[in-house]
Amino acid sequence: MTDSRRAAPPALRPALVFGAITAAVWLLTTTAYALVAGLGLPVPMGAVGLVFPGTIPGWLASSAGPWPVLGVVVSTLAAGALAFALAPLVLSAAGPQRRGLLVLALWFVVLLAAALAGGLMVLGGIAAYWPPLRLLDLVTPVAPAVATATYWGLLWGWIPAVLAAKAWGNAAAAPEGGRARWLRPLPAVLFGVLLVAAFPLAQAANRAEAPEPPVAEPLPEPVVYGSPEVSMAVEDGAPESPNPSGEPWCTGGDTAVVLGGGDAATGHRAQELRITNTGDADCLLARYPDIAFDDEGGSAMSVLVFRGGTFMTDDPGLEPLTLPPGGSARALLGWNAMAAAGDVRAGAVLVAPYAGTGREKLSLVLDIVNGGAVAVTAWHADGA
Template identity: 35%
Template sequence: MRAFLVPRLLLAAATAAGLWIITAGIRDALLQSSSGATQVASLVPELVPTALTVYQSGGGGVAATAVGGVVLGVVFLALAVMLWRRGATVVATWFALVLASALVGLAFDLGAGWSWIVSYGARGLLSSGFGVATAAGALWGLAAGWVPALIARVSDAEPVRGRTPVWLLPVAAVAVVGVIFAGAVTDASRKEAIAAENAAQREVDSASSFGALPDPDAPGVPVPETADGVIPDDPQWCTPEKATVLKGEPDAATGHRGMRIQLLNFSDQPCVIEGYPDIAFGDQNGHLLDVTVEHGGSFMAQDPGPQRIEVPAGGYAVAVLGWDAASPHGALVTNTVWAAQTAGMVRGSWPIELDIVEGSAVVVTAWTVDADPTNPG
């Protein structure tokens, strides 16, 4: 008794596999084309999820397509052998290819969505594009299945004898499971490649940016609007109703930095101020930067010491920040300066990039009358 692995069925299975691979390959080639041909790809069934082919590197997409075609041929061969044994019609064999192609598409859908299933259970399939390859496979089988079906047709003059190879169905089942596994591995490889590419891009961006790139998930606390302090009960005090704090421009010396802070009396009466301005710094994530603020003199300015000064109407007081230069590469840096006349008053802020990094020490001089208010540095 001869088995049913006759040349006609093998040719039909090979034809089905070849047509399937050609169709999937044409779609992928169109999608990767730099011309307007990418629009035509929507007319070709998505036999393999796009994420498993177009967005792969190192031949992963070609491998997924080849595996899918081979498995399709094996599954169709198993179904065709069973149908041939029973003298099936061309239409029945045609729909056997529809079923085989849909099964392979289902396996790819499960493989591509496996990470979603693991993370979110069955509902994760709703976000993974599940079902696209299954439907595309059935559609392709309807459109192309008649060709292998005609090749595998049973002739009236040809006797139907022999037994069905019992190993074909288990092999087909294992092959379908293999597609699921291959799809899951290919999708995991794609995600790893994307993660590595993003990490490399972050390194490039970080090297060309001032400080570390902003991280919306970074831990931290916002900069408080006020610091602990007692505002003197003095009607002449330079309160926000009479005066405002303005920033100057950064200045530099070898290994050292400085920046003036001015207090403008915009009222029509003199006001008084005493002591040191209240200073804080915000990082690129909008959080309070860990900086030690000290009172005194620095390389950039002498400290006159706290003293009560009178700021004339339209006049200025000035204080100077001083710090040592530091490398901002990959660090939390100053992205905003916050300041108030004295501790206890509401701080104002200015966006500015300074190489005051996390852990730095900044020295602040006391307020003194600004002899040269036109000097912003």
């Protein structure tokens, strides 16, 4: 076989030069952008992008190795192969004798090749993040990626156009064989497929290197601080006080408290409390009831409890009352209706015969909220 047969066809050699120069310029400018970004120089990357357009998506450029390098290499090969495949399009419009028109035509080819390379990177990004969360995610990255690549072709495409126009010579006049015409797009197809595939492969590498998400530990059960079982205040003269009276007071251990009937009028409320002596001996009710409230979640409430009557309750005043075994007495709670919409309401009332002895917790839901005020009457005999 002679050397002329082994050599590339006359029309193929300048196209190869054109594709190679396009790839070289793409490689140099993309590498320059990556170096400036990687070195962390105090330069706005937006200004750098005006000179060296960031044709490679940022997340690919910062992916796990070796994909930042491979992404640049594959995109370089794809851009050069696309320019090589599209070069014959200009031969019918511009001959080598019309140098100026040929340069413009080749420059347009670079623009087109760069735009196609940007579109391939968009496809790769879609494949990497498939399926999309929204259909809009399929088209959102198209404009910036293609626009950046096209801007690169506008800014730098004149270099391969000028250099390739010099190498074209009279090659445009030589027809290209049928087989060569069909084989010319193969490198562009091959490198285009590799460019699209690089994105999901890089994303898979990123996921493989990502640290395992921390295992969420179960939150501890919330601590509920309800009202104390015994008031911190102690009535003067009670058995628990520093100066007990010596009388047999009715304590929380030898009485039982239950809820009596309730009553309501427009804007006013009342609730009866009944206490019974469950001991074996007489005991003395010598003070007002000790009252506290817990909300529906069991937490202590801030409710002002004062002694006296209301619109619906009458306080007979403090009068010592002796309860025989099995004997009962009663007291009344009274309050004005409170706006409870959106607030935590009372879910229990805690009652003791007096402050300083054990309280009994009685569950009921009342329209009493934090910051409210409730009146309590003295213990008095049934019917009083």
